Amino acid sequence: MSDANRTRLAHVRETTLGTTPTTPRMRTARMTGEQIQFMPQTVQSNEMRSDRMNADPIQVNQTNQGAVNGELSYPVDNSPFSDWLESLFCQVWDNTPTFDNEGTADSVVTDAGTTTDTYVVASGGAAVVAGHLVRATGFTNAGNNQIFRAASSTGTTIVGSSLSLTAETAPPAAAKLKVVGFQGASGDLVAVADGITSTALDFTTLGLNVGSWIKIGGTATGDKFATAACNGWARITVIAAQKITLDNLPTGWTTDAGTGKTLKVWFGDQLKNGTDTIGQTLERGFLAQTTPTYLISRGMVAGQGEFRFESEQIATWSITFQGLTGEFTPTSLDASPDAATTNAIMAASVNVGRIAENGAILSDKNYIRSVTVSINNNLRNLGGIRSDGLVGPEDIGKGSADVTAQMETYFGSSTLLAKLFAQTVTNMNIRIAKDSQAMVWALPRLTYTDGSANATGKNTDVMLPLTATASIDELTSSHIMLDRLEYYE
Incomplete structure (x- = not known):
């Protein structure tokens, strides 16, 4: 049954x-x-028999x-x-930098907190750049699971600031680090009529794509524009070092100097035909x-x-x-x-x-x-006529x-x-x-x-x-x- x-x-x-x-x-x-x-696909033989019977398919x-x-x-x-x-x-997906033990402990993410404010990865850490927002999940110590702004990186390290990490020398099978956005320094990101500008942050280094969708603003008051209409979803149309041009802007979008704001902007992976x-x-x-x-x-x-x-x-x-x-x-x-x-x-x-x-x-x-x-x-x-013993295209x-x-x-x-x-x-x-x-x-x-x-x-x-x-x-x-x-x- x-x-x-x-x-x-x-x-x-x-x-x-x-x-x-x-x-x-x-x-x-x-x-x-x-x-x-x-x-199976079968056909019937075309042989003619005087008894009107058919051979096997x-x-x-x-x-x-x-x-x-x-x-x-x-x-x-x-x-x-x-x-x-x-x-x-x-x-294939164009993924943001991702480091995932994915079922095997201490394989891709190999340490957290032994060195102050530092996560250690097997390779590829340099893909994370200063300003990236990194989400850490799946660690044994709850405090090691957090979202932080990357301050620096090397091929094997991703470093934040004041992260208060607890040392884990063999992160578990579920441990993962993934870039989920970027964050400007205080007052660096500014809303202009058709996008966002910066003075210090170089948008061309962040792995953004033309046509990608972003979510502007975090939940904390200090992480979003003071003008409510400047927080929301938009699409990137042009990426320059100090400006991303946007369309599909939130209703009521206007200018905002971002004074005193450490603005968070969220983006992800992209797939296209x-x-x-x-x-x-x-x-x-x-x-x-x-x-x-x-x-x-x-x-x-x-x-x-x-x-x-x-x-x-x-x-x-x-x-x-x-x-x-x-x-x-x-x-x-x-x-x-x-x-x-x-x-x-x-x-x-x-x-x-x-x-x-x-x-x-x-x-x-x-x-x-x-x-x-x-x-x-x-x-x-x-x-074709296969010569490997298999049946099928x-x-x-x-x-x-x-x-x-x-x-x-x-x-x-x-x-x-x-x-x-x-x-x-x-x-x-x-x-x-x-x-x-x-x-x-x-x-x-x-x-x-x-x-x-x-x-x-x-x-x-x-x-x-x-x-x-x-x-x-x-x-x-x-x-x-x-x-x-x-x-x-």
């Missing part, structure tokens, strides 16, 4: 497409269901494809969902069976993805994979895969902080009831990266309809956040390509469903971008 509630989906990233790493570290995926099809290939569905939560780095997003975007082929091995374990069966699918590439934000519903996703080879076996690739992440599930309406079209929240009562963002990589299997080809946004809006005015007929170029961004973590989906260049307003029946609202199609945005060289902020205030 098999029970869906006893089905486990596990994942590992592949280095070579179609090849499962030796002794893989599998990670349990979160899902609401899956429709992966791993099965002949296997000619295998099918290895299908969707995994889930509810939206923060995509923790190296988790299945995070890797699947990379596969779908055909690009690219050209890489990123595969993974997926293992489905049917654990309710007396002897569990494990179905293993290799070379699985995310070909299509849908992300749905609907009023009064949980935000959901569906990712469809296309793969190469597979097998079924009574033995798991990893008998003890890593546990699934536990980050909170997010809902539309409650957790969506902003949906903006052309840089502003829709007006004239053209309220948005739902948005679905879709990505289609137009994958195709490349098959040998490679996967990619077509264009087709990105669309489908919106259901109330027909409050002709504003959006006019853009449809005029083929007006626009853009869209969706911010969803919970528990001090956020994702910002951005489609920087869109054109409305479909839509019609209709009165469908008595006692109903007239809706204007719209489809917008993405094209290349010259500023960001992308169709779609996703920012994730592991922490913000």
Whole structure:
């Protein structure tokens, strides 16, 4: 007997497409269901028989494809969902400097506090620069878990000021240091009409990206602008040494000298569509069976993805994979895969902080009831006559990266309809956040390509469903971008 509630989906990233790493570290995926099809493909013989009978069907290939569905939560780095997003975007995350023991104590982060105000890392510490905000988590001593402004660094050290650390010579498996933002010295960061300027801090050294979203201001009075309208979310359009130029500024944005303020600004990792082929091995374990069966699918590439934000519903996703080879076996690739992440599930309406079209929240009562963002990589299997004893395609080809946004809006005015007929170029961004973590989906260049307003029946609202199609945005060289902020205030 098999029970869906006893089905486990596990994942590992592949280095070579179609090849499962030796002794893989599998990670349990979160899902609401899956429709992966791993099965033989057969054809019928064309031989004619005088008794009108058929010979046995002949296997000619295998099918290895299908969707995994889930509810939206923060995509923790190296988790299945995070890797699947990379596969779908055909690009790896551009992460802020991160040092994570990730299951092995004293491996990447190797000391805290033995030297005053200092965390020690195995390598790469110089990527953290003075002014970065670093978040330390997972340490044994509670006081070592904090957010601090980096004062200096070397290849193996990250140094703050007055951190009051307790010595830990072998930080635990969960110990992690990650850059989550930057902070200016007192009075250094100033709000100007179109961005933020500095005198001492060099913005070009911080690892910022054009097109990235930032959250301006901390929770403490001294860490945010005195003018409330200058604290909030904005997008970076230009990065210069002493100025970041911004658009999508908070409503009411104005100038603020930042006098006496040690302003905190939060930013995170960024993902945008690219050209890489990123595969993974997926293992489905049917654990309710007396002897569990494990179905293993290799070379699985995310070909299509849908992300749905609907009023009064949980935000959901569906990712469809296309793969190469597979097998079924009574033995798991990893008998003890890593546990699934536990980050909170997010809902539309409650957790969506902003949906903006052309840089502003829709007006004239053209309220948005739902948005679905879709990505289609137009994958195709490349098959030949294999000589390695395996059954299945040998490679996967990619077509264009087709990105669309489908919106259901109330027909409050002709504003959006006019853009449809005029083929007006626009853009869209969706911010969803919970528990001090956020994702910002951005489609920087869109054109409305479909839509019609209709009165469908008595006692109903007239809706204007719209489809917008993405094209290349010259500023960001992308169709779609996703920012994730592991922490913000």
